[in-house]
Amino acid sequence: MxxxxxxxxxxxxxxxxxxxxxxxxxxxxxxxxxxxxxxxxxxxxxxxxxxxxxxxxxxxxxxxxxxxxxxxxxxxxxxxxxxxxxxxxxxxxxxxxxxxxxxxxxxxxxxxxxxxxxxxxxxxxxxxxxxxxxxxxxxxxxxxxxxxxxxxxxxxxxxxxxxxxxxxxxxxxxxxxxxxxGAAGITAWTVLQNVGQVKAGDTVLTLGTGGVSMLALQIAKMNGAKVAITSSSDDKLAVARELGADITVNYRKTPEWADAVRAATDGRGVDIVVETVGVATLSDSLSCCAPNARIGLLGSLGGQPDEPPNLMSLFLGNITLKGITSGSRRMFADLLRACDANGIQxxxxxxxxxxxxxxxxxxxxxxxxxxxxxxxx
Ligand SMILES: NC(=O)c1ccc[n+]([C@@H]2O[C@H](COP(=O)([O-])OP(=O)(O)OC[C@H]3O[C@@H](n4cnc5c(N)ncnc54)[C@H](OP(=O)(O)O)[C@@H]3O)[C@@H](O)[C@H]2O)c1
The missing domain is CATH 3.90.180.10 (Medium-chain alcohol dehydrogenases, catalytic domain)
Structure with a gap:
């Protein structure tokens, strides 16, 4: 053996x-x-x-x-x-x-x-x-x-x-x-499948329209979830909508994007966050989480903020916060199989x-x- x-x-x-x-x-x-x-x-x-x-x-x-x-x-x-x-x-x-x-x-x-x-x-x-x-x-x-x-x-x-x-x-x-x-897909897969346990009807929030985020959007839609996505560009948000994004917010034009995401979920909040920007946006991401939400912290695009994130809602909302470091060969194979079965490119x-x-x-x-x-x- x-x-x-x-x-x-x-x-x-x-x-x-x-x-x-x-x-x-x-x-x-x-x-x-x-x-x-x-x-x-x-x-x-x-x-x-x-x-x-x-x-x-x-x-x-x-x-x-x-x-x-x-x-x-x-x-x-x-x-x-x-x-x-x-x-x-x-x-x-x-x-x-x-x-x-x-x-x-x-x-x-x-x-x-x-x-x-x-x-x-x-x-x-x-x-x-x-x-x-x-x-x-x-x-x-x-x-x-x-x-x-x-x-x-x-x-x-x-x-x-x-x-x-x-x-x-x-x-x-x-x-x-x-x-x-590869790395971006495996990471998005790990957040959604392994940490988030995504299921049809969940709402997923993913930040920006970079590699990880767009793959998270596609994987979430493949699982029947609703997707909220943010971007600095209306043109990029239009592309995200073509790929099925349900809630789109321009974080430049709307600095209170977390409030906008929560409002667009009728106040309930999101079930899973693909936190690509990192600790810099964690307080905002937490503030638009539904009870029992799962957050995969995987990126550092926003650098290290001056203020530490406000983690109060983590325990008040019974929220799971998990650090993610990509994933295994098995996860990659599962992702390729899922994309093949669902016709996802x-x-x-x-x-x-x-x-x-x-x-x-x-x-x-x-x-x-x-x-x-x-x-x-
Ligand atoms: N942990 C892991 O295993 C793993 C694996 C892969 C990647 N990562 C990390 O995940 C992060 C994303 O990687 P990537 O390859 O997807 O990056 P990328 O393709 O370079 O994504 C860049 C995009 O992120 C968005 N962005 C940047 N700063 C932002 C901010 N302050 N608020 C909201 N959106 C912001 C922008 O989107 P718009 O132009 O739409 O505004 C930007 O175009 C990086 O930190 C990377 O190192 C981690």
């Missing part, structure tokens, strides 16, 4: 083999010659961590996949807010200059190493950015193998990944769809080519986007 710890060991060994092979330029120990061995490919690296301008386009040599590994030709990658922070050295420990960015992506398996039976060349696959979190509860150790952060990510033409972490993409979803559903705001990767970062930084930003490779 495979235990959690020996699965981890296998994945850790596969990862270190991949890292060692890329760093040293030596073969990974695969015994078969491959058309990919020594093939030159291009990838972006984070460089001097000075931000978008620091990203370096480099040429590297491909290696044969080692035991337990798959070599994947990347077709699409997706950006998340944290990718900006990683490129600026502001997310956890600063990463080495050769680190390949982006935690979300999808591609086609082109070669597998010895012992790999779950996937084969030709398979369309994706992976959770926490490669070692296959199932079960959160454990901080998962940050040791975090794609685009502590492990090389998807902004590359070729990527080597542990086969155990891969998920086959359903036919109804494109490579771009699968990439878009994630909202993709804009796509860029591989050579336009820096522009894609700048577009994310400008916050002009709605939903996900994709880089086609």
């Amino acid at each position: 495979t235990t959690k710890s020996n699965r981890r060991d296998t994945i850790a060994a596969a990862l270190s083999l991949a890292a060692a092979s890329i760093a040293s330029g030596t073969a990974t120990g695969g015994t078969h010659s491959s058309e990919w061995q020594g093939k030159t490919y291009r990838r972006f690296e984070v460089g001097d961590l000075s931000g978008t301008g620091g990203l370096q386009l480099q040429q590297r040599s491909a290696q044969e996949p080692g035991p337990g590994q798959a070599l994947i030709a990347v077709r699409a990658a997706a950006l998340n807010y944290r990718d900006l922070m990683i490129a600026q050295g502001r997310y956890g420990q600063p990463q080495p200059p050769t680190r390949v960015p982006l935690g979300d992506g999808a591609g086609e398996v082109v070669a597998v190493g010895p012992g790999v039976t779950d996937v084969a060349p030709g398979d369309r696959v994706t992976a959770p950015h926490f490669l070692e979190w296959l199932d079960g509860d959160y454990d901080p150790a998962i940050f040791g193998a975090d794609l685009g952060n502590t492990a090389d990510g998807w902004l590359t033409e070729l990527i080597t990944l542990p086969a155990q972490s891969l998920i086959t993409i359903p036919d109804s979803l494109s490579f771009a769809d699968a990439a878009a559903l 994630p909202k993709i705001g804009r796509s860029f080519s591989f050579d336009e990767a820096r522009q894609a970062y700048e577009y994310l930084a400008s916050a002009r986007h709605i939903g996900k930003i994709i880089i086609n490779i």
